[in-house]
Amino acid sequence: MTETIKKVNKKEAILKAALQLFSQRSFYGTTMPDISTLADVGAGTIYRYFTSKEALVNALFFRIMTEFDQRLESDFPNGMDTRIQFHHLFQSLWGYVVDNTQAFVFINLHDEGKYLDERSHASFDKLWNFITTIIDKGQQRGDVVDLDPKSIVSLVYGPLIPISKLLINHKYTASKDFVYALEEATWRAVSSK
Amino acid sequence: MTETIKKVNKKEAILKAALQLFSQRSFYGTTMPDISTLADVGAGTIYRYFTSKEALVNALFFRIMTEFDQRLESDFPNGMDTRIQFHHLFQSLWGYVVDNTQAFVFINLHDEGKYLDERSHASFDKLWNFITTIIDKGQQRGDVVDLDPKSIVSLVYGPLIPISKLLINHKYTASKDFVYALEEATWRAVSSK
């Protein structure tokens, strides 16, 4: 199975290099030779795994969004009350950004790119819709303030964008206590009480 | 003075076109021919006003950050209490984003670009530092929750990033009442009480 392992290694090396460069320099600011050099593969090898630069960015975007969404949706406390659900949402959101800062920067740098295909857009919408649904149910129970769900999702998700830039530049450290204090502050904004 | 007027018009046409294209397609995704076509000037004309593509993006970034900062700092209620200062901050922040959505998208798409010079970085830091100072003083008075100022600034500034993307796509309308309700929600997060 050396063959398969190598194949996987090459493909993963390309995706890893692409993530690093796209998150630092953006899609158009990154060249295929840049990626092949960092991945330590020949320029032509990339095209054995991805039909084009666009196909590569879409494969990466879709994979990252799917992993992100799974992290939010897995172990979600479906039966529990709103505050507990919010706790799970907030902590898994912050947990993902702390553990995958580069991926989160990549997402927010590219989510409006015209090179993204339908599948990529759908994967982004899936995560956004999941958060919206949680907020929506909280509102139906009367636990979440009666505001446009889009605003509330932005209130929860938005702060992570500047935070992820600080994390990348090592100008921020997200300790457990820290994140919990921010959860409480955000809950104060979102709660109906 | 026809000459001067024409000069100003060309320069402004170039900056206007550059803002539109950079905010839609990013710096590297926009070509100089793209800009000259949209501005309705010859390709070489851009180089009469800006020495390079980098000089153009820096001129634009600096101008936009300076205008944004002036909007926040002008008429700021320096003597007043924290809640009133927060009201002014929040409303001028949202007011700017609603009136200059394209500019705000441009800022957040390019603020980490390696093509930005020292002057551009300083203009970004100036705005960020202004907000930080307001939060800091509120904390000293005991009115603002005792959290890292960077987190609090992100809590106030961050939500505007997804909101600006929704505004660009005409999927969000920011009415007066709406923004005021969000101000109150955000104040609940930020307030020490």
Added chain:
DNA sequence: AAAAAAGGAACGATCATTCATTCATTTATT
């Protein structure tokens, strides 16, 4: 030995930028 994978030189396209030239306006000369 045959087949698959990998490599990288080479290709046409397109990039940022340059520069010789045009042309409208101002200044100088009569």
Added chain:
DNA sequence: AATAAATGAATGAATGATCGTTCCTTTTTT
């Protein structure tokens, strides 16, 4: 006032560099 000379803003074809991609060759695997 009329005309000629000078100016400099504007242009866009041309340039060298670099892009994404291809394809022939070499290496590795079976």
